[in-house]
Amino acid sequence: MTSALALALAPVPGTWNLSVRAFRCWLVTYRRTWRSSIWSSVFGPLFYLGSMGYGLGSLVDKNGTAALGGVPYVVFVAPAVLATQSMTTGMNNAAFPVFGAIHWNRIYIAARATMLRPADIYRGHLLFIALRIAMNSACFVVIMAAFGLIKSVWAVALLPAAVLLGIAFATPVAAWSVTLKTMTPMNYLFRFGSVPMFLFSGTFYPLSVYPHVIADVVEWSPLYQGVVILRDLVLGAPSPDLVWRAAYLILLGVAGLALAGRRIAGLLLV
Amino acid sequence: MNGIDFDLYQGEAFGFLGPNGAGKSSTMRMLGCVSPPTQGDLTILGGDPVRDGAAIRARLGVVPQEDTLDNELTVRENLLVYGRYFGLKRKLIAERTDQLLDFVQLTERADDQVDQLSGGMKRRLTIARSLINDPDILILDEPTTGLDPRARHVVWDRLFRLKQRGVTLILTTHYMDEAEQLCDRLVVMDHAAIVAEGTPRELIARYSTPEVIELRFTPGEQEEAFKKIKSLLEERSRASSAPDTMADLAIGRALGGYGGGGAGGAGPPCGKAVPPGDSRADCRPHTSLRDRRGRAPHPRP
Numbered sequence: 001m002t003s004a005l006a007l008a009l010a011p012v013p014g015t016w017n018l019s020v021r022a023f024r025c026w027l028v029t030y031r032r033t034w035r036s037s038i039w040s041s042v043f044g045p046l047f048y049l050g051s052m053g054y055g056l057g058s059l060v061d062k063n064g065t066a067a068l069g070g071v072p073y074v075v076f077v078a079p080a081v082l083a084t085q086s087m088t089t090g091m092n093n094a095a096f097p098v099f100g101a102i103h104w105n106r107i108y109i110a111a112r113a114t115m116l117r118p119a120d121i122y123r124g125h126l127l128f129i130a131l132r133i134a135m136n137s138a139c140f141v142v143i144m145a146a147f148g149l150i151k152s153v154w155a156v157a158l159l160p161a162a163v164l165l166g167i168a169f170a171t172p173v174a175a176w177s178v179t180l181k182t183m184t185p186m187n188y189l190f191r192f193g194s195v196p197m198f199l200f201s202g203t204f205y206p207l208s209v210y211p212h213v214i215a216d217v218v219e220w221s222p223l224y225q226g227v228v229i230l231r232d233l234v235l236g237a238p239s240p241d242l243v244w245r246a247a248y249l250i251l252l253g254v255a256g257l258a259l260a261g262r263r264i265a266g267l268l269l270v
Numbered sequence: 271m272n273g274i275d276f277d278l279y280q281g282e283a284f285g286f287l288g289p290n291g292a293g294k295s296s297t298m299r300m301l302g303c304v305s306p307p308t309q310g311d312l313t314i315l316g317g318d319p320v321r322d323g324a325a326i327r328a329r330l331g332v333v334p335q336e337d338t339l340d341n342e343l344t345v346r347e348n349l350l351v352y353g354r355y356f357g358l359k360r361k362l363i364a365e366r367t368d369q370l371l372d373f374v375q376l377t378e379r380a381d382d383q384v385d386q387l388s389g390g391m392k393r394r395l396t397i398a399r400s401l402i403n404d405p406d407i408l409i410l411d412e413p414t415t416g417l418d419p420r421a422r423h424v425v426w427d428r429l430f431r432l433k434q435r436g437v438t439l440i441l442t443t444h445y446m447d448e449a450e451q452l453c454d455r456l457v458v459m460d461h462a463a464i465v466a467e468g469t470p471r472e473l474i475a476r477y478s479t480p481e482v483i484e485l486r487f488t489p490g491e492q493e494e495a496f497k498k499i500k501s502l503l504e505e506r507s508r509a510s511s512a513p514d515t516m517a518d519l520a521i522g523r524a525l526g527g528y529g530g531g532g533a534g535g536a537g538p539p540c541g542k543a544v545p546p547g548d549s550r551a552d553c554r555p556h557t558s559l560r561d562r563r564g565r566a567p568h569p570r571p
Contacts, residue, residue, distance in 0.1 A: 009325040110338035114355035115328035
């Protein structure tokens with residue numbers, strides 16, 4: 001009992017450095033689960049490509065593909081499968097793992113006692129989610145190339161575009177997941193959110209099939225915007241509209257990032 | 271919190287004793303810099319917890335009330351993840367992990383999943399994890415709540431060794447014996463305020479009666495027994511010449527020969543026993559517990 005505790009505090013590293021520390025925690029966790037993730041990452045999209053692209057496609061191609069831009073159906077549908085995979089990877093990783101990091105394995109709660117700040121904890125997790133989206137997308141781009149479905153050099157932009165699409169879904173979903181007390185509402189997200197979006201966002205047929213009123217609604221679907229971007233890149237004819245579509249996705253991603261960041265800080269610093 | 275006020279010195283073990291809901295955990299969260307103080311001044315390691323939160327937390331070790339271990343990872347991986355949060359190099363983490371697991375006696379379980387550990391082991395692992403950054407202050411929120419007596423003693427032993435090494439400990443507890451074992455100084459909290467402060471010895475001397483007798487009667491008989499005991503107590507206050515303890519022993523004896531060698535140790539056969547045949551003598555408690563607070567503290571290891 002001599003002197004009151006007062007030691008020099010070391011300066012805190014920047015947020016990038018701290019976020020990477022949180023990110024590496026998720027890598028340790030992923031070492032345990034990567035095998036089971038192969039199924040959803042590789043085989044799932046491959047099956048869609050087989051059944052829709054080649055199976056259903058064989059019937060579609062017999063009737064002429066002028067409405068699809070004159071390409072075989074499988075070429076038309078493959079970028080949509082890629083887009084859907086980005087969306088589901090982004091959503092899945094932002095739903096259960098974020099909820100779990102608060103309520104189950106409590107990774108966020110454990111980390112907040114350390115020098116990481118809520119923003120670092122969250123950004124680190126997002127880095128990992130982005131990595132998962134990139135991994136899954138890269139797998140599928142390689143599969144597309146192997147099947148000869150890539151027709152243009154613009155395809156080099158497929159991967160960043162797919163990651164952008166995934167993050168545009170991940171951050172708003174994460175902002176929502178942190179508010180949940182039970183996991184029941186998660187099912188609604190998939191039942192009424194991702195499944196209808198997957199079926200109706202111009203994934204299996206062009207938007208021209210719809211009456212105007214419905215087409216106008218579908219255009220607001222972020223998945224639709226992603227599908228169009230990726231499809232344009234595969235077919236080698238990106239229109240100037242790509243900028244607006246990308247801007248829409250970036251806006252969603254940034255808004256989700258800001259909202260989730262605020263909510264997580266509110267949750268962890270009570 | 272209702273304006274609590276205390277200073278903490280390097281190398282001391284400081285305790286917060288109080289019931290559930292007394293505000294101990296809220297205080298711990300503020301000290302752990304995860305909960306901003308709404309009013310007043312809080313300075314930790316010379317820093318402001320709001321402005322320098324991350325820098326302060328870098329020098330703290332925290333054992334939360336509920337374990338936040340990752341059950342799906344191994345014991346070693348839990349320490350690896352935590353070490354990384356503090357920016358430690360893998361090699362240093364590996365070295366410290368070996369030392370810390372040895373310290374908390376978990377070396378043999380290093381590669382087991384946390385899932386498989388007992389409650390006491392998880393608690394020890396949480397303590398090991400909180401030490402990975404070699405903290406200046408270790409904050410423990412109810413370190414032994416929910417542990418069996420043996421596991422508690424193991425945790426106490428480890429904490430006592432940390433104290434010997436000069437680590438500053440801040441802990442909360444429900445248990446007076448835990449506070450007595452570990453704390454140099456403590457505050458008693460209730461209703462979000464400090465109600466007493468001092469060393470365990472001072473607090474015992476100031477607030478504890480030498481002996482406490484707890485009697486439990488069969489439901490339905492309590493009212494009757496209460497009257498009988500009340501009359502015995504009046505008799506006790508009249509017998510002013512006898513020391514209180516003796517008079518209490520007399521009462522105990524009246525309540526079924528309790529004073530003659532219960533679990534609390536036999537007292538000398540003196541005091542004014544109620545003569546046999548007195549109607550009050552058949553007042554028999556269901557259970558009784560005597561706690562002598564006036565004894566010398568247990569010798570420490």
